[in-house]
Amino acid sequence: MIRFGVIGTNWITEQFIQAALESEEFALSAVYSRTEERAKDFAAKYDIPNLYTDLESMAASDQVDAVYIASPNSFHAKQTIVFLNHGKHVLCEKPIASNAAETKAMIAASQMNNVLLMEALKSTLMPNFRAVVDNLHKIGTVRRYFASYCQYSSRYDAFKQGNILNAFNPAYSNGSLMDLGIYCLYPLVTLFGKPNSVQAAGVLLSSGVDGEGSMVMSYKDMDAVIQHSKISNSYLPAEIQGENGTIVIDKINQPGSVRIHYKDGSVEDITVPQVKPSMHYEVKEFIELMKSGRVESTVNSHANSLAAMEVIDETRRQIGLVFAADLK
Template identity: 60%
Template structure:
């Protein structure tokens, strides 16, 4: 059994625990929250009574082998390094850090301590994404990647009424590119590598974060175009266009239905039904790597995370989106 602690007591942590509970080697043993009351309440849902309100004590505890971090983005790096330096494996929610400098600290800590660090970016570990990757060759020369993820945030109404929640607060390294845009960029990097050039434009909100944006990437023989938003909805699918046909992906963040429409008019359905909730697959990858004493995922690799983070840094620079974390 791999004994897990969790940092964060929000809905995403609940989703992770519920999904990972389908894996026989997963055991939830500890909860962290800033208040003992909240930690105990959350633990009660999952029959866990070992709670922590101090991260250093938790990191030194023999009650956990690994930790899932789902705290605000600005806290990811410091918390991850603390646990990595205590020999604990770390699965960290996307985006894995605020910037490249923070991520490099995390990677160095993982390597120095021979423990696993992995970004919890679910998309690339889903069965349908494997289908996307394995069938790209059928498209012929690939010329364009297009991805759209625009989802009106439930917190935006509060923002418009004058209440700035974490999602729209730069103090926490947040904003649309970090929360939503990363889902359009990471899969592109995983499939095609890092582009040669980036051009970004977007709408900045008065709180200091971006609300939405569009980005053009140039790879030389192909281009990438993405749009993302937390202040509007979009209902169009994503697409990879090749000279022989185009691959249509229903949702880039959680691909379920995938098909190729060939230029001769024929259609090939590549969809694989998911037997488990989406976050199951990232937990399974993480646990399998620990069990095999492998300390870097070949899918959500350090390279893919660093290249994505480098692009996010570049995009933020072009938008004028600055975090307090950038000054450290």
């Protein structure tokens, strides 16, 4: 059994726990919260034996083998490095850090301590993304990648009333690009590597974070177009366009249906049945990597996490999006 601790007591942590419990090798052993009351409530809900309000104490505990970090983005790097330096394996929620400098420091700590670090970006580890990878050759030379993730945030209504919650607060390294855009960007980098150039546009809100944006990226023989938003909705699927056909993915953030539309008009359904919760597959990958003694995934690799963050940094530079973490 792998004894996991969790940092963060929000809805995403609850989804993680529910998905992870599908694995017979997962054991929930500890929870950290900044407040003792919240830690006690969460521990009682999930029957967690150990609770902490001090990060160093949790990192030093012999009751924890690995940790899932789902705190606000601005805390990811500092918390991750504390656990890596104590020899604990870390599954860190996306985006892995606030910027590339933090990402590099996290990777260095993983390698120095010979412990696993993986970004918890679920979609690239789901069965239907694997189906995309396995069938990509069928569409011939790829000429364009398009992905859209635009979802009106319930927190935006509060924002318009003057209540700036974490999702729209630059102190926590948040906003549309970090929350939703990364779901479009990470699969691109995983499939095709880091683009040669980026052209970005975006709408900055009064708090200083981006509400929506778009990116056009170039490669040697193809381009990529990404759009993301937390202040409007989109219902477009993602596409990978090749000379012989186009792969159509229903949802880039959670692929559930994948089809190839060939240029002769025929359609091939390459969808793979998915029987587990969407976050189960990242847990499965992480546990398998731990058991094999590896410090990184070949899919959600250190290189892919860094490349995605470098593109995000350049995008933020172009649209004028600055986080408090950049000034440290």
